[in-house]
Amino acid sequence: MKLMKKAALAAGIAALASTAAAQTNIRLQTHYSPEHPSGKLVASYVDNVQTMSNGEITFEVFYSSSVVKSPETFDAAASGILDCDMTGGGYQVGKNPAFQFVGDIMGGYDTPYQQLSWLYYGGGYDAAQELYNTYGMQLIGWWVYGQESLSSSKPIAGPEDLKDWKFRSPPGMETKIFEKLGAKPIVMDFTEIFTALETGIIDGADASGIANNVGLGLYDLVKHANYPGFHSMPSDHLACRKDMWDAMPEHHRRIMSVAMESLALRTALSTQVKNAEAVAMLKEQGVTIHEWSSEDLAAFRAAAQATWPEFATTDEAKALLASHMEYLGQLGLVVGQ
Numbered sequence: 001m002k003l004m005k006k007a008a009l010a011a012g013i014a015a016l017a018s019t020a021a022a023q024t025n026i027r028l029q030t031h032y033s034p035e036h037p038s039g040k041l042v043a044s045y046v047d048n049v050q051t052m053s054n055g056e057i058t059f060e061v062f063y064s065s066s067v068v069k070s071p072e073t074f075d076a077a078a079s080g081i082l083d084c085d086m087t088g089g090g091y092q093v094g095k096n097p098a099f100q101f102v103g104d105i106m107g108g109y110d111t112p113y114q115q116l117s118w119l120y121y122g123g124g125y126d127a128a129q130e131l132y133n134t135y136g137m138q139l140i141g142w143w144v145y146g147q148e149s150l151s152s153s154k155p156i157a158g159p160e161d162l163k164d165w166k167f168r169s170p171p172g173m174e175t176k177i178f179e180k181l182g183a184k185p186i187v188m189d190f191t192e193i194f195t196a197l198e199t200g201i202i203d204g205a206d207a208s209g210i211a212n213n214v215g216l217g218l219y220d221l222v223k224h225a226n227y228p229g230f231h232s233m234p235s236d237h238l239a240c241r242k243d244m245w246d247a248m249p250e251h252h253r254r255i256m257s258v259a260m261e262s263l264a265l266r267t268a269l270s271t272q273v274k275n276a277e278a279v280a281m282l283k284e285q286g287v288t289i290h291e292w293s294s295e296d297l298a299a300f301r302a303a304a305q306a307t308w309p310e311f312a313t314t315d316e317a318k319a320l321l322a323s324h325m326e327y328l329g330q331l332g333l334v335v336g337q
Contacts, residue, residue: 022056022249026240029062029077030086031070037212037274038145038236038267039063042086045238045263052255077241078136084240085137093172095135098317101324102128102139104234106173107304108328112144112268115233120261122327124320131316138245140238141260145271147229151213152204153197153222155288158296168193168205173304173311174232180303197221206232210282211274219287226290227279230297231304302335 032039046059068076071091076082090103109115118124132139162183169185196202312321
């Protein structure tokens with residue numbers, strides 16, 4: 001009996017030693033620079049995980065998409081060039097339109113908290129995970145900074161001001177939605193916005209949240225903006241190669257997942273504060289801030305929700321759209337309900 005107890009104790013000690021010795025080394029790329037507010041949040045996530053794991057999880061972080069281009073990060077992680085992708089699902093819409101519904105739903109949720117609640121409590125995580133697993137990746141979590149704001153040289157007080165409004169737009173769903181409202185979206189690279197506004201090629205731009213727009217210097221050129229935003233609320237993600245994730249000890253996976261929930265909260269809260277500060281400063285500088293009425297917001301939401309089925313062309317996209325529609329219906333955010 002004593003020998004059996006000693007053997008069991010030895011086995012337990014060996015198991016504990018094995019667990020304590022577990023080491024996970026992660027090569028992670030983000031499209032943000034280390035100086036960008038979101039880049040600093042990436043650094044805080046890394047520090048939290050490394051500290052909570054007592055150094056058992058370590059990161060090699062590549063900022064500003066320094067290994068591969070931002071849209072290539074997902075595939076680089078899936079193939080083993082990297083381990084984890086900290087960009088966003090929106091870059092992968094060309095791979096499968098279902099990624100539109102995890103990247104930027106557009107015209108759906110009003111706040112990052114609603115959007116995050118779909119992921120964690122509205123069935124979204126399981127629906128999204130099926131999509132990511134199809135491509136050999138595991139979705140760890142989201143961080144959503146909130147609604148983006150438009151910048152314009154002309155008033156943008158409501159949908160009627162969008163008629164013939166030429167603005168920089170990212171490709172994909174956004175162009176179709178704004179075309180339905182009479183606007184003239186022009187797809188161009190993010191880096192071309194400042195020159196295009198300066199030369200009058202465009203009347204306005206969809207760039208980022210209003211605080212980030214201030215940092216880009218857009219309101220040195222144009223004197224109209226909308227806030228709170230309504231049209232776009234992209235979800236950045238952390239996604240890792242599934243075989244690496246599955247091989248990690250459970251306590252490592254738990255630390256990374258819970259740290260992502262912390263990152264999501266800090267991102268939404270810090271952006272809310274920065275945006276409020278930016279709006280107050282812009283008003284003092286003579287920039288007109290337009291806040292759309294509930295009726296105007298409903299008009300945009302109707303155009304957006306009419307566009308969603310155009311992107312639900314695969315089984316994964318249909319499943320994600322159905323999940324969103326069910327949850328948005330519970331929140332009273334579906335037009336016509």
